[in-house]
Amino acid sequence: MNAVYRLEGPAASIIVKQALPYIRVIGESWPFPVSRIAFEARALGHHRRVAPQFAPELLHYDESLGLLVMEDLRHFRVARHAFVEGRTFPHLARHMGEFLARALYFTSDFYLTTPDKKALAADFAGNSHLCQTTEDVVFTGPYGDRVLNRVTPGNEAIVAELRDDGDLKQAAAAMKLLFRSKAEALIHGDLHTGSIMATEDETRVIDSEWAFHGPMGFDLGALIGNLFLAAISQPGHATALDDRTETASWALRAAADVWAHFSDGFQHLASDHESEFFASDVFSRIDRQAVIARHLDSVFTDMIGFAGAKMIRRIIGISHVEDFETIVDIPTRARLERHALRTARRLLIERQNVSSIQKAIEILQMEAD
Structure with missing residues (x-):
């Protein structure tokens, strides 16, 4: 962007x-x-305050130039790119669960006073254009024949079925309404595996320009969904020396661990901090x-x-991901x-x-060819 x-x-x-203006x-x-x-500068400021170990350092911000200067994470890898290569990170799931627990709890009604919560939500209300874009590209655009949508050859039939699936479109509309109306915490707004950089020991969350006060489940769902995509795509990157079974299993374990660390962390924060709410x-x-x-x-x-x-x-929809786009064999990618x-x-x-993250993983495993 x-x-x-x-x-x-x-x-x-x-x-x-x-x-840029486009x-x-x-x-x-x-x-x-x-x-x-x-x-993004405002969200990064909040992240630096509540979870400094997981946010890059902001060195300078120039509003007139639309410009941020940040620390160089040159020794980090973009998580999505690493997954495509079959690389995993031992602490990433725990770090992301902790980041989400802190970032969401400390900007929620459970911690902030009513005036502080309303003021924070108002501070990000002007990001409405990006919210509207998310609504279109996530909850509406994929279900219609849009110019910028793209379908892999061999998948025309299943895409036609999905776009004619009333139950699915109603579910997408219900999630769109939640996205529009459920102002629970300051969310990143685009927390996919391309917005995470990692090393063996450290994790950073970048690219928070989509931030606004929205549903807590959105950031979590974006990350879990992208970890599921990473797992599903692994056979397309298999080699004679590595069938990628372990990488796929790691991605599913990471998804489960993100939720476990988030929920435990959020519960502990809410128990340990006094607040106006309770x-x-x-x-x-x-x-x-x-x-x-x-x-x-x-x-x-x-x-x-x-x-x-x-x-x-x-x-x-628009903007596909390297997990699948880098699979050279088109029939394999389509499958x-x-x-x-x-x-x-x-x-x-x-x-x-879906009663547990393990049930979600079972659904994923059941739907394999």
Whole structure:
């Protein structure tokens, strides 16, 4: 979307990111607000305050130029690219669960006072153009014959079925309404595996220009859905020396671990911090834990639905992903994409009956050819 430069000197290097008045990979035919960089700077500031170990350092921000200067993560790898190569990261799932727990809890009603929560939501309300774009490309565009949609040869029949599937489109519309109306916390807004950079020991979350106050399950669903895509795509990258079975298994374990670390972390934060929401003379610790547990049940259901929607968007909507696009053999790519689409459909439609992350993984495994 943006112009990104590395500036190097004798002693160090930095990253300069500039928002153009259009989407770079499409061109001037798709105008896009430069103001998105301001929201990224604000979101990055919040992330640095509540989860500094998982956010890159912001060195400078110039609103007039639509420009950010950040630390250079040159020794990190983009997670999606690493997964395509068969590389995994031992701490990534735990780090992402912790990041999401802190980023979402400390910007939610459970922690903030009512005036602070309303003020924070208002601070990001101007990012409405990017929200509207998400609504179109995730919940609407893939279900119609749009110019920028693209279908892999061999998948025309299943795509036609999905676009004629009333139950699926109703489920997508329900998730769209949640995205529009459920202002639970400050969310990243585009937390896929291409927005995560990692090493063996560290993890950073980047590209938060889509941030706004929305449903907690959206960030979680985006990440879980992309880990599912990484797992499903692995056979397309197999070699004589590596059938990629272990990488696929790791991606599924990572999805389960992200949810486990998030839910445990969120519950502990809510139990350990006093807040206006839980008046101390009314709510016991057990009462608070029960309320949070019910809330997390709701977040889980939303997460499953959003995961399905994000998977479909990456297969038949605009902006596909390297997990599948780098699979050279087209029939293999098409077959694996069909697996992803069948899985995603069930997650969307059956989200209220998916009782655990293991059940979601079982659905994925059942839908393999």
